[in-house]
Amino acid sequence: MSGPLICRSIRGRPDWTLLFPALLQGNGIRWKETKLDTHDVAIPLPSSGGQPQRVLSAILLSPSDVGKDECRDRIQRLSRLSGGQDVAIVFLLKQEQGQAGATAALMTLQLDLDGEFEMPIIPVDSVQAMPTNLMAFHRQISTSSGHRKMGNPARILLPYCSDRPPLSEHAVNILTDITPNIRGLLDTASTPAGQMKMAEFLGDDSQSAISF
Structure with a gap:
């Protein structure tokens, strides 16, 4: 993998319809559209010489996904990738029900993860902000290439x-x-x-x- 990948199935998800135009304005980053079976985004991470290629894998969720069986199934599949390492959830905050409803859904999701799934949530306040926030998180974990565990999800969420x-x-x-x-x-x-x-x-x- 030479660059970031985005799953083409996102085109059919109403909450994320503005994402592909935003990716075309990605500050020189060229995203490739492809089919990803267990996640929505894959971005290569630095790997030490002779070590397997590390990949940051993420799924994109919005408040309307929280609480559904399909959402939990997607999180479970994501947690099994690479032993639950180098994975993340991107969560869209700005929705029609307003910031308060979206924030409540984010907290519900965080509580659902606690104790079972150890992965960070990256909140974004608009679809257009997703590429910038995700790449900022990518840079954050790229500087610790020798430590693949994400650490405490709540602490990783705080910078965002x-x-x-x-x-x-x-x-x-x-x-x-x-x-x-x-x-x-x-x-x-x-x-x-x-x-x-x-x-x-x-x-x-x-x-x-x-x-x-």
Whole structure:
């Protein structure tokens, strides 16, 4: 594999109809449309000499998918790829039901994963933002080529809890200190007292996290 792949079946999914035009404007990245059996996106990762080619595999989900048997089946198939390593879920936040409904669906999905599937969720606030956010995550794990396990999904999700992702590593470290998990972050960001606490510790990054 020489470049990123996108599954052609996405053309038939209403929530993602604007994705292919966005990929054509991908800042010099050439995406190839193909058939992928267990996932929607495949992007090669750096591999050490003599080691098998690593590939970041991801599925694209939206709030309307959450809670359906088909969604859970897709997550299970994804988790079996490469022993559950180098996999991710891209989740579309902006939907017709509004940001609150989409965020609630994201939290439901995160709770469904806890304890069974150890994989990160990359939230995107629009279809057009998917390529940028996914490639930012790709760069993040490419710098740790010797460590294929994704680590704690909630911590990997935190950098993207911003309207201008990713948050700085310093901001992520602070958030993990003042909030126990993603649900705690939402609770903190939704109250005046919590927002003041975030502003005190995060400074300029606080508004990006609160807006998200």
